Amino acid sequence: MRKTIEIDELKKILNEEILFVSSETEKIALRNVTEKILYKTGNYRGFNQLYWMERGHQEWREAGEPDFPEKDNYIYGNRSRNDVFYY
Secondary structure (H helix, E strand, C coil), rough: CCCCCCHHHHHHHHHHHHHHCCCCCHHHHHHHHHHHHHHHHHCCCCCEEEEHHHHHHHHHHHHHCCEEEHHHHHHHHHCCCCCCEEC
């Protein structure tokens, strides 16, 4: 039985869990665990807001690329959906 897992595979699993978990407490816990694992293994490369990646960046460009604080609306969207994606 294999006892190791590739970091890319682990990130995929954790990113999917963060996306689909509905409890904010669970999301925070998953984000903390993910960041600790990536830091300790030397694989932390940052994160991005899923809303921004999925459509916020396109909406922001179409709106004429406004500066902060208006840009926050395009980064986070509905603030109750504050999911992150680690890469």
